[in-house]
Amino acid sequence: MKQNLTLLPTRRVVLGTSLAAGAAVTLVACGSGKSADPIPSPTGTAYEATELSQLPVQGTTSVTVEGHNYLLYRPDETTVLAYTSVCTHQGCKVGTGDSTNFICPCHGSEFAKADGSVAQGPAEKALTRYATSIEGDKVKIYL
Numbered sequence: 001m002k003q004n005l006t007l008l009p010t011r012r013v014v015l016g017t018s019l020a021a022g023a024a025v026t027l028v029a030c031g032s033g034k035s036a037d038p039i040p041s042p043t044g045t046a047y048e049a050t051e052l053s054q055l056p057v058q059g060t061t062s063v064t065v066e067g068h069n070y071l072l073y074r075p076d077e078t079t080v081l082a083y084t085s086v087c088t089h090q091g092c093k094v095g096t097g098d099s100t101n102f103i104c105p106c107h108g109s110e111f112a113k114a115d116g117s118v119a120q121g122p123a124e125k126a127l128t129r130y131a132t133s134i135e136g137d138k139v140k141i142y143l
C-alpha cells in the first residue's frame with residue numbers, strides 16, 4: 001500500500017520560523033545597544049533650550065525643558081547636539097562630564113558627547129538623542 005507523504009509544515013514550525021525571522025530583524029535594528037542612535041528629525045514641538053551665546057564651541061550644559069533635564073553639547077559653530085540626562089543604567093542624572101564624555105556620578109558610566117554612545121559601562125545603552133535647531137541666538141530642542 002502506498003502512502004501519500006506530503007510534508008506540510010506544522011504550526012509550530014511556521015511560528016518558530018517567523019519568530020526567528022523577527023528576532024533577526026530586531027537584532028539588526030537595535031545593534032548592540034551601546035552604539036549611538038541616529039539624530040532624529042526635527043519633529044514635534046520646538047522648545048527654547050538655551051541661548052547660543054551661553055554655549056561656546058566645545059561647551060556642554062545641562063538644561064531643564066518642560067520639567068525634564070537634557071544635556072547639550074556644541075561640537076562646532078553650527079551644531080548643537082541634545083541628549084537625555086537620564087542614565088540608561090539605573091536612571092541617575094548624567095553630568096556634563098569631561099571634554100569628551102558625559103559622566104554618570106552613580107556608577108561611573110560614560111557616554112560620548114559626539115553621539116551619546118556608551119564609552120564606559122556599566123550602562124549598556126546609548127543616551128536618547130533629540131533634534132535641535134539654531135535660530136538666531138536661540139537653541140531649540142524638539143520634544
Ligand code: FES
Nearest residue numbers: 087089090104107
Ligand atoms: S545609574 Fe548611571 S551608571 Fe548607574
